[in-house]
Amino acid sequence: MKDFGVGTYMAVQKKCSYKHIFEQIVASDWDKNCVLIEDNDGPHGTKGKGFNKVRVHRRKGYEARNALSKTQFKLKRQNQSIHVYRVIGWNFKGQLYFYTGSGIGGRLVQADYMVILEQIVAPDWDKSCVLIEDNDGPHGTKGKGFNKVKALKDHLGIQYHLGIQWESNPPNSPDLNPIETIWRIIKQRLKSRGVIFEEAILRRAIQEEWDKITIEEINRAISTMPDRVAALNERNGRPIPY
Incomplete structure (x- = not known):
């Protein structure tokens, strides 16, 4: 672009208050026939009924604004807590495992993950593979001392004559795990279905999208691992940008 006389510039980030933005940007070009649409973020001054510095007058609107398709309905937020575990490998696609963990909000704890290792991972394990895990606490990958999860991996390796090998990702690089790529594909396809409010329907939709994932997509995600390591x-x- 420089050869054609066109300069390129990088925007400079500068901290400022929403009040400053409102005064300098919004108010200066405002058309009184318009309505300012804001989300319920704190800086916008939309929360609560009392006075605050940045609040502007807004009409109460109509009942339609409270329709399920127009709001982040409470049931939708509950559905977002569905937990799923799955295993992939080169030319391998495991079954989905829906679970409710023992932690807060159904989150996974070490005892839950030990059940998954015994019932989901070990029976189908190939000793030529390496189990890639992120550095989440329930996986037992943190620290160098003894813990029950590490001991179980060693025990399962002996019990199944597999010698389960495992590696954990750096805490700030979860995308070194190819399953994140596959999960991203599934989430994008779920979004194209629109908002789903019933948990049973959402679970079925997740299963259907998982069934559509091909071995070629899985192998393609795994084949990027050398580039991911180089980027790291x-x-x-x-x-890294994956």
Whole structure:
């Protein structure tokens, strides 16, 4: 672009208050026939009924604004807590495992993950593979001392004559795990279905989208691992663009 006389510039980030933005940007070009639409973020001054510095007058609107399709309905937020575990490998696609963990909000704890290792991972394990895990606490990957999860991996390796090998990702590079790529594909396809409010329908939709994932998509995600590692080295361990 420089050869054609066109300059390129980088925007400079500058901290400022929403009040400043409202005064300098919004109010200066405002048309009184318009309505300012804002989300319920704190800086917008939309929360609560009392006085605050940035609040502007807004009409109460109509009943339609409270329709399920127009709001983040409470049931939708509950559905977002569905937990799923799955295993992939080169030319391998495991079954989905829906679970409710023992932690807060159904989150996974070490005892839950030990059940998954015994019932889901070990029976189908191939000793030529390496179990890639992120550095989440329930996986037992943190620290160098003894813990029950590490001991169980060793025990299962002996019991099944598998010698389960495992590696954990750096805490700030979860995308070194190819399953994140597959999960991203599924989430994008779920969004194209629109908002789903019933948990049973959402679970069925997740299963259907998982069934559509092909071995080629899984192998393609795994084949990017050398490039991911190279990107990690270039960035000295910082997050990578995958």
